[in-house]
Amino acid sequence: MGSVEQLLFNHNNTIVSVASAITAVVLLLTWHRRRSQQQQLQQQNASISGAQEKPKTFPKIEPHPEFDWQATPPVKFRPFKPKYHLSMSISRLNPSELVQMDSTYLSRLEFRRSVMAASSSAPHVLGVVEDPSMSAGAKLAVQELYTWIFKDYLPTRFPFIYKLIDKSSKDEKPTVPSQGGSGSSLYTLNQATNDLVPVTPPEDTKEALQILGAHVDQDFLFLLPAPDGDGYALYAFVTCCPNGFDSAEKLGKKLRDIHTPVPGYKEKLEKSMDRFFAKIEVGEYVQRVNWSFTTTDKLYTPGGNHLYEGEEVSDAEKDAIDISKVHLRCERQVLHRLPSSRAVVFSFKTYMYSLPELKAEGPSAAQEIADGIDGLKLGNVPDMHFYKRAVVWGDAVKAYLLS
Numbered sequence: 197m198g199s200v201e202q203l204l205f206n207h208n209n210t211i212v213s214v215a216s217a218i219t220a221v222v223l224l225l226t227w228h229r230r231r232s233q234q235q236q237l238q239q240q241n242a243s244i245s246g247a248q249e250k251p252k253t254f255p256k257i258e259p260h261p262e263f264d265w266q267a268t269p270p271v272k273f274r275p276f277k278p279k280y281h282l283s284m285s286i287s288r289l290n291p292s293e294l295v296q297m298d299s300t301y302l303s304r305l306e307f308r309r310s311v312m313a314a315s316s317s318a319p320h321v322l323g324v325v326e327d328p329s330m331s332a333g334a335k336l337a338v339q340e341l342y343t344w345i346f347k348d349y350l351p352t353r354f355p356f357i358y359k360l361i362d363k364s365s366k367d368e369k370p371t372v373p374s375q376g377g378s379g380s381s382l383y384t385l386n387q388a389t390n391d392l393v394p395v396t397p398p399e400d401t402k403e404a405l406q407i408l409g410a411h412v413d414q415d416f417l418f419l420l421p422a423p424d425g426d427g428y429a430l431y432a433f434v435t436c437c438p439n440g441f442d443s444a445e446k447l448g449k450k451l452r453d454i455h456t457p458v459p460g461y462k463e464k465l466e467k468s469m470d471r472f473f474a475k476i477e478v479g480e481y482v483q484r485v486n487w488s489f490t491t492t493d494k495l496y497t498p499g500g501n502h503l504y505e506g507e508e509v510s511d512a513e514k515d516a517i518d519i520s521k522v523h524l525r526c527e528r529q530v531l532h533r534l535p536s537s538r539a540v541v542f543s544f545k546t547y548m549y550s551l552p553e554l555k556a557e558g559p560s561a562a563q564e565i566a567d568g569i570d571g572l573k574l575g576n577v578p579d580m581h582f583y584k585r586a587v588v589w590g591d592a593v594k595a596y597l598l599s
């Protein structure tokens with residue numbers, strides 16, 4: 197430093213100091229150019245490695261302000277449009293809102309536990325691919341969601357229902373029976389059911405699905421790239437509320453093959469769905485809501501709620517409708533990608549509303565529903581009216597609501 201100061205303050209050496217200033221500027225410019233080249237290279241590198249640069253962790257979850265969930269009625273979805281347009285119709289969702297809690301929680305869990313336990317329904321509500329080339333991926337995906345839900349999501353979001361406890365700690369001495377896995381001393385206490393759930397998932401994938409299904413009123417389907425790399429396929433599911441399909445029949449199939457019975461799917465949805473599943477990023481949560489009327493009040497309906505090409509409807513079938521059993525059925529569906537297994541989770545909660553409940557909302561609400569029913573025939577896929585069985589329930593529902 198001393199010699200530089202001497203140079204700058206010595207008039208006799210002006211030429212030397214000007215020369216060194218020029219050298220410094222040149223050096224600075226060269227350094228700057230190298231640095232921006234390097235940054236460009238790094239950016240190119242990042243875009244080549246693609247997925248690896250995306251976030252690898254679950255999003256941050258905000259606690260729900262404490263509320264009296266037992267006094268909170270289910271959300272009322274009224275997704276009617278005067279023209280039914282078949283499209284993905286997804287919208288962004290705050291990840292904290294993955295699960296919705298309401299007064300039906302305990303009765304729903306009771307129902308879910310009974311369909312999962314009955315030997316007649318169990319194979320249709322719980323499933324994992326058996327093909328060894330796929331089952332390892334299914335297991336990783338289910339375990340990843342399981343651990344996040346019980347260890348992070350539920351205790352963070354609804355701490356007044358789910359409480360994380362450490363059995364090895366002296367102050368926590370739970371006396372309730374525990375279910376499933378072992379290995380860690382961390383448990384989630386479901387204070388509504390008084391069950392203790394280990395946050396380490398059980399080895400058996402179906403058992404993990406069963407515990408998930410027994411504590412959250414939401415159905416979960418796990419999708420991963422198909423073995424041939426072309427599109428996503430269904431690897432595992434817990435679906436206690438299937439609306440007119442049997443998940444067991446769909447297991448291992450690709451989205452496009454799962455949806456073959458859906459009119460217009462191939463022409464209007466297949467491409468955008470495949471693109472969407474390939475691209476959805478970790479932390480990006482989306483939701484959609486669909487609807488139909490059903491002539492049964494049952495939640496577990498692995499058949500009967502859809503009509504397929506070539507099927508016919510008789511007047512006797514229409515006349516046989518028990519109007520007290522007819523319900524509006526809406527599904528709130530959420531899609532998101534797991535950070536480590538990179539599986540896409542498709543989950544949904546089913547809402548049922550009775551006709552008297554709808555009618556009580558008044559004549560203009562009733563008219564909107566009637567228009568929505570007629571609108572099934574007026575959109576880009578008029579066959580939706582038949583597929584949703586509106587030929588069976590449409591007139592009866594409109595007559596009831598508009599009278």
Ligand code: HEM
Binds near residue numbers: 283284286455488542
């Ligand atoms: C953004 C994602 C999705 C869209 C836009 C979509 C769209 C549809 C539509 C329009 C229908 C006809 C019923 C209705 O909604 O009125 C349908 C039926 C169905 N979807 Fe999806 N779907 C999606 C994701 C999935 C996923 C991930 C699965 C399961 C892995 C699935 C399984 C089914 C099944 C099983 C049916 C009934 C098919 C039958 O009648 O056999 N869907 N879907």
Ligand SMILES: *[C@@H]1O[C@H](CO)[C@@H](O)[C@H](O)[C@H]1NC(C)=O
Binds near residue numbers: 234237238241
């Ligand atoms: C780009 O990636 C290559 C290897 O994939 C690495 O050798 C190189 O240092 C990286 N360059 C930059 C600027 O990060």
Ligand SMILES: *[C@@H]1O[C@H](CO)[C@@H](O)[C@H](O)[C@H]1NC(C)=O
Binds near residue numbers: 441
């Ligand atoms: C909603 O969509 C799901 C999956 O895409 C389908 O299985 C179900 O039948 C539909 N539900 C209603 C009520 O239309």
